[in-house]
Structures are given as structure tokens and as C-alpha cells.
Amino acid sequence: MVKKLFIVGLILLIPGIWTLFQALSIGPASWALDQSLFWGTPIVNFVFWIGLAHAGTFLSAILLILEVRFQKRISLVAELSTIAAILVASIFPLIHLGIVSRFYFLIPFFNERNIFANFSSPLIWDFVAIFVYLCISIFYIVTHLLSLKHASLLKTGKVLAWILFPLVLWVHTIVSLDFAVTTNNLWQGAYFPIYFILGALFSGLALVVFLLEVQKRRVRKIEELLIAASWLLFVFWIWEFFQKGVWHFEVVFFGFVIVQLLWIPVLRNQKTIRLFVSFAALVSMWLERYVLIVPSDLEWLPVDYGWFALGIGLFLSVFFGLYLLIQKYNPIVFYVSAEESNEKYSKKVLWGILAGAVVFALLYFALNYPLDTSVPLMNWIPVLFPLFSLFAGLSFFALGVYSVVPKKQFFLVSGLLVLILGGAFGAFYAGGDTNLGVESKIISVERVSKNNRPVKDLWASRCASCHGLKGEGNRKFIYEFYPEIQDLTLERLNSQGEDSLTQVVLKGRAFMNPFEGRVSESEARALIRYMYQLAEEKE
Amino acid sequence: MTPLINALACLLALLPASFLWTSPRSIARYGISQALILLCFMLFTFFTGDMEDPMMEFYPLKMWAFCLCVSTLTLTKKRTFFMTLAQGLWFWIVFFGSLSLAYRGEPVNNLSMILLFFGMIGVQFFKQNPKEISLGILIYWVGIWMLF
Numbered sequence: 001m002v003k004k005l006f007i008v009g010l011i012l013l014i015p016g017i018w019t020l021f022q023a024l025s026i027g028p029a030s031w032a033l034d035q036s037l038f039w040g041t042p043i044v045n046f047v048f049w050i051g052l053a054h055a056g057t058f059l060s061a062i063l064l065i066l067e068v069r070f071q072k073r074i075s076l077v078a079e080l081s082t083i084a085a086i087l088v089a090s091i092f093p094l095i096h097l098g099i100v101s102r103f104y105f106l107i108p109f110f111n112e113r114n115i116f117a118n119f120s121s122p123l124i125w126d127f128v129a130i131f132v133y134l135c136i137s138i139f140y141i142v143t144h145l146l147s148l149k150h151a152s153l154l155k156t157g158k159v160l161a162w163i164l165f166p167l168v169l170w171v172h173t174i175v176s177l178d179f180a181v182t183t184n185n186l187w188q189g190a191y192f193p194i195y196f197i198l199g200a201l202f203s204g205l206a207l208v209v210f211l212l213e214v215q216k217r218r219v220r221k222i223e224e225l226l227i228a229a230s231w232l233l234f235v236f237w238i239w240e241f242f243q244k245g246v247w248h249f250e251v252v253f254f255g256f257v258i259v260q261l262l263w264i265p266v267l268r269n270q271k272t273i274r275l276f277v278s279f280a281a282l283v284s285m286w287l288e289r290y291v292l293i294v295p296s297d298l299e300w301l302p303v304d305y306g307w308f309a310l311g312i313g314l315f316l317s318v319f320f321g322l323y324l325l326i327q328k329y330n331p332i333v334f335y336v337s338a339e340e341s342n343e344k345y346s347k348k349v350l351w352g353i354l355a356g357a358v359v360f361a362l363l364y365f366a367l368n369y370p371l372d373t374s375v376p377l378m379n380w381i382p383v384l385f386p387l388f389s390l391f392a393g394l395s396f397f398a399l400g401v402y403s404v405v406p407k408k409q410f411f412l413v414s415g416l417l418v419l420i421l422g423g424a425f426g427a428f429y430a431g432g433d434t435n436l437g438v439e440s441k442i443i444s445v446e447r448v449s450k451n452n453r454p455v456k457d458l459w460a461s462r463c464a465s466c467h468g469l470k471g472e473g474n475r476k477f478i479y480e481f482y483p484e485i486q487d488l489t490l491e492r493l494n495s496q497g498e499d500s501l502t503q504v505v506l507k508g509r510a511f512m513n514p515f516e517g518r519v520s521e522s523e524a525r526a527l528i529r530y531m532y533q534l535a536e537e538k539e
Numbered sequence: 540m541t542p543l544i545n546a547l548a549c550l551l552a553l554l555p556a557s558f559l560w561t562s563p564r565s566i567a568r569y570g571i572s573q574a575l576i577l578l579c580f581m582l583f584t585f586f587t588g589d590m591e592d593p594m595m596e597f598y599p600l601k602m603w604a605f606c607l608c609v610s611t612l613t614l615t616k617k618r619t620f621f622m623t624l625a626q627g628l629w630f631w632i633v634f635f636g637s638l639s640l641a642y643r644g645e646p647v648n649n650l651s652m653i654l655l656f657f658g659m660i661g662v663q664f665f666k667q668n669p670k671e672i673s674l675g676i677l678i679y680w681v682g683i684w685m686l687f
């Protein structure tokens with residue numbers, strides 16, 4: 001069954017890769033969108049898959065902290081599902097960006113290359129949260145595997161579990177805040193953080209039930225957790241009805257009614273029913289995200305259907321690929337747990353690393369905040385805790401691994417990793433050329449007047465979608481994709497000068513796309529003069 | 540929400556707290572009892588609160604967290620641990636609920652969050668809880684509920 005599903009995953013990847021190619025080459029026009037529903041299916045799938053990614057951490061890390069016995073029986077499967085689901089989830093925000101080749105703009109580096117990461121943008125929050133969650137999840141699973149041989153690493157696993165516990169809740173809370181910062185009323189609810197966490201746990205539990213059944217294993221407690229989560233979620237749906245008058249029968253049917261079949265012992269003892277129930281729970285969770293993000297009908301395009309192939313195909317290939325790989329080297333690894341160990345970190349080490357992590361996060365804030373004090377303090381919150389977690393998680397992981405592997409091997413592998421990762425970060429830091437490579441077409445200044453095209457119309461067609469009709473910035477659009485636009489003032493325009501700003505229009509800079517080839521140099525210059533006019537009117 | 544309704548909400552939240560963990564049940568049954576309690580809090584909020592007030596959006600969740608906090612006083616094992624978790628949940632609900640509202644331009648009450656945060660730290664110093672300390676902690680939580 002495992003091999004078959006791996007092959008199914010690989011086969012599904014064929015239409016999945018086609019979908020990816022379409023999405024990347026055509027851009028947002030390749031999936032169903034309209035002016036009011038500007039998130040579309042990529043974000044539906046992102047929220048769905050990131051929810052699934054919570055299962056591993058919940059069932060492994062949180063239950064480890066709570067000292068729940070059945071945790072040991074399912075932890076490795078759950079952890080693997082987390083890694084696979086995060087990888088799938090991380091694809092969708094990148095596609096959503098539209099310009100994937102510039103994804104590195106999301107990395108909140110310092111301001112030295114004049115690309116200031118916009119800490120008000122949920123995309124930055126998501127990037128940081130998902131990246132850190134993936135890193136710590138990898139540290140956690142590696143520690144788990146190593147601890148089967150070196151029981152002393154259990155203490156590292158437990159500390160990492162304590163870091164993952166708030167982090168996993170944090171990640172889905174941040175996803176809910178993505179909705180909170182938009183201007184769409186349906187996406188706003190102060191109960192969303194807990195509602196989203198619960199939805200994520202529910203779908204994650206359903207996934208683990210499904211994956212365990214595939215391996216011909218069964219853990220009754222997880223089925224009970226699934227029932228419990230379905231009830232809590234049902235109550236949240238009622239609350240949503242009270243709040244917004246929204247009620248989706250199909251979501252309730254798949255996510256609540258069908259799950260109650262598990263109460264009937266005759267049905268619950270049948271594998272087919274358990275698989276059906278877990279599948280229905282997954283369907284309900286996908287539908288729930290869909291009706292939230294796309295509340296009215298949109299005509300789907302082939303790419304919208306293709307996301308299923310991409311998501312499921314990639315998940316099955318990564319999960320079962322890793323599963324087969326691990327099993328090849330240790331056939332019983334999924335059925336054993338490490339010996340008990342009561343070793344603990346000394347208080348000095350524990351508090352030392354945690355204090356270091358606090359200093360790291362605060363230092364990052366202190367160095368970045370003065371670069372743009374217009375970003376409200378509350379917009380920094382989503383980024384700082386993941387940074388704290390990354391520092392603490394990496395330190396404990398390195399310390400744990402250092403204590404059990406030969407020193408030469410440790411320094412060789414970690415040196416190589418630093419080199420590769422450092423190189424990659426350096427390349428992203430340097431950034432790419434923002435010029436699209438279209439040769440400059442110098443057309444005389446007369447063109448604007450020759451075509452009798454008022455510059456106001458040119459502004460409206462080329463610039464206003466981001467900058468606003470009067471240069472005030474189109475908040476709805478900008479909030480979504482780019483940093484806040486600077487205030488349009490004469491002082492700011494004069495500080496850069498007409499020539500320099502004309503070059504910005506033509507060649508692009510930071511988040512500003514190059515318009516060379518789409519507007520002539522004279523038109524660009526006319527647009528800059530129009531900006532002066534707007535700034536004067538404003539003042 | 541008027542102070543009287545707020546006080547009633549406090550009493551309602553205290554009501555189920557004492558027998559939440561008394562009889563052993565399956566995980567599913569615990570889940571259902573939690574869901575039903577939360578539903579009661581939601582109905583209470585819906586019928587007594589001003590639903591135009593954005594703070595009402597997470598009010599029943601606050602009641603639920605408050606109820607869980609008080610219920611930890613009845614535990615005999617790992618009480619401090621679960622007290623911290625329950626206060627953490629309360630803190631989480633208030634903190635991120637307020638943050639969501641703040642992004643919409645609503646004012647935020649920081650004091651209750653600060654008190655809850657210190658409450659989480661504070662309970663660590665009371666590993667062995669005599670009845671007097673438990674009563675003190677209960678009053679502290681009720682105080683946070685009533686005043687902020």
C-alpha cells in the first residue's frame with residue numbers, strides 16, 4: 001500500500017507540475033480571481049495544507065509534553081506528515097506572489113540594499129513563521145531518529161517539543177491574522193486565532209488517522225480526539241453563524257455529521273468507515289477554507305483543479321518517499337521508541353540559551369525598527385517569536401547533536417551546511433537584476449502630446465492600481481502584495497530628483513516593477529511631473 | 540456589556556468549573572462537554588451582549604478560558620502545569636483577539652494581558668497550593684475578569 005501510494009503520488013505530480021508551470025508562466029490570470037475575491041484557490045490550498053502540517057507537532061510534541069502514552073506509537077508518522085505538508089503549503093504563497101522569482105524580497109534582511117521588508121505585510125509573517133516551523137520540525141524529527149540510538153538526546157527532543165508547542169499554535173494564529181489585516185469584513189473575527197488552530201488540529205488528526213490506516217495501524221485515542229475536535233469545531237461554526245449569519249451545510253455535514261459515525265462500534269471497527277470518516281473530515285476542512293476565502297461563485301480554470309494534483313501528488317511523494325527511505329535503513333523504526341532517560345539540561349545551559357534567544361530577537365528588532373519607524377509595533381509581533389524560536393531551537397539541536405556524533409563529523413557537516421546556507425542567503429541578499437531586459441526605447445517627449453494622451457490617463461492606467469488615483473496608495477491592493485507606499489510629498493520627490501525617479505519608473509526598484517517597454521522615457525518623465533503636481537495639490 | 544452582565548458571565552463561567560474533571564470520561568466525552576459549555580457561553584453572550592461591540596467576538600472564548608483556569612484548582616495532579624496552560628490559553632485568546640481588533644483600529648486593553656502574563660509566571664512559585672493560596676489565585680482571576 002505504501003509503495004502504491006508513493007507511485008500514485010508520482011503519477012499525480014505530472015498534472016501537478018503542469019499546473020505549476022501554467023501558474024508560474026501565466027501568473028494570477030491562470031486561476032479564478034476577480035476584483036473582490038483576490039486571494040483565490042492558492043490561498044485556500046495554503047491554509048488547508050498548513051493546517052495539516054499541525055498534526056505532526058500536535059501529536060508528537062504537545063502530547064510528549066503532556067506525557068500521553070499513545071504519543072510514542074504515532075509520533076514518527078505524524079512528524080513526517082508535518083514535513084511533507086509544510087513543503088506543500090509553502091508552494092502556494094510563492095505562487096500567490098505573482099512574481100515568484102523575487103520571493104527573496106520576503107526575507108526580512110536589513111535595509112542595506114534598499115529593499116526594506118514590510119513588517120505590515122502578512123506575506124512576511126507567513127514566510128518567517130513557515131520557514132522557522134519547517135526548520136524546527138526538521139530538527140525535531142532528526143533528534144527523534146537519533147534518539148533511538150542515543151537516549152541522551154531525549155532531553156533535546158523534549159526541549160524542542162517545548163519550543164514547538166507555542167510555535168505550532170503561533171503559525172496558525174499568524175495565518176488567521178493574515179485575514180485580520182484585510183479590509184474584507186467576512187475575514188475579520190477576533191475569535192479566528194482559536195478557530196483556526198482548532199480547524200488545523202481537526203484536519204491534522206484526520207490526516208493521521210488516514211495515514212495510520214494506510215499502514216494497517218489504528219490508535220483509538222486519535223479517533224476519539226477527532227470526535228472531540230469535531231464537536232468543538234461545530235460550536236465555532238454556530239458562533240460564526242451568530243456573528244455573520246454564515247452557515248454552510250456541506251461543511252457541517254462532512255466535518256461533523258459524518259464524524260459522528262465513529263460513535264457506533266459496528267461502523268467504527270470497519271477500516272473502510274474509518275478511512276471514509278477521515279477523508280470526509282479532510283474534505284470538510286478544505287471546503288471550510290474555500291467558502292471562507294471564495295464566498296461567491298467563481299468559474300474555475302484548469303489550474304484551480306490542478307492544485308489538487310499538485311498538493312496531493314507532492315504530499316504523497318514526499319511523505320511515502322521519506323517513509324520508504326527511513327524504513328530501508330531501519331525497518332522497525334516506526335514501531336519502536338527510545339529508551340527512557342531522565343537526563344536534563346543544566347539550568348545554566350537552559351536559561352543561557354533562552355536568554356540568548358531573547359537577546360537575538362530583541363537585537364533584530366532594535367536594528368530594524370529605526371529603519372522605518374512608521375511600522376506599528378504590533379506588526380512586529382508576528383515575526384519576533386519565530387526568530388526567538390529559531391535561535392533557541394538551533395542552539396539546542398546543535399548542542400544535542402554535538403554531544404552524540406563524532407566531533408570531526410559534526411564540524412564537517414555543520415561547516416558544509418553553513419557554507420551552503422550562507423551562500424544561498426548571500427545570493428538572496430545580493431538579489432537579482434530588477435530590469436526585465438527590454439532595451440530602452442527612447443522616444444521624443446512629443447509622444448505624450450502627439451498621441452494626445454493626457455498624462456492623467458496614463459497614470460490611471462499604469463500607476464493608479466498600486467499608487468492610487470491621487471497618489472494616496474491603493475491600500476487594498478498594496479496591503480496584500482507589497483510594502484506600504486511612502487507618503488507622496490514634495491520633500492520626498494525633491495530628495496530623489498526627476499532623473500532618478502524616471503529611472504525608477506523605467507528600471508524598477510525594490511517592489512516597483514520596471515515599466516521599460518510599457519512606457520517610454522518621455523512618458524515616464526511626464527508621470528514624474530504629474531506626481532509633483534499631485535504632491536503640490538495634496539500640500 | 541454592563542458590569543452586571545459581566546458579573547453574571549463570571550458566575551456562569553464559575554458554575555461548570557468545579558465538576559469539569561471530577562468523573563473520568565473518554566476523550567470524546569470530554570470534548571463534547573467542553574463544546575457544550577462553550578456553546579452555553581456563546582448563547583449567553585449572544586443574548587445578553589451588545590453584538591455590535593467587537594469585544595464580544597471573543598467574549599465566550601474568554602469565559603471558556605476563565606472556566607478552564609478555575610477548573611484547574613480542582614486538580615490533584617500537575618496542577619501548576621495545567622494552571623499555566625489554562626492561563627496561557629486565556630492570554631492567547633485575549634492577546635491575539637485584541638491584536639486582530641487592533642489591526643482594525645479598535646483600542647486594546649493591555650493591562651489584562653500583562654496581569655495574565657504575570658499570573659502565568661506567578662503560579663510557578665506556588666508549587667504546593669494550600670487552600671489559602673488557591674483562594675488567592677481564584678480572587679486574582681476573578682479580579683482580572685471583573686476589572687478588565
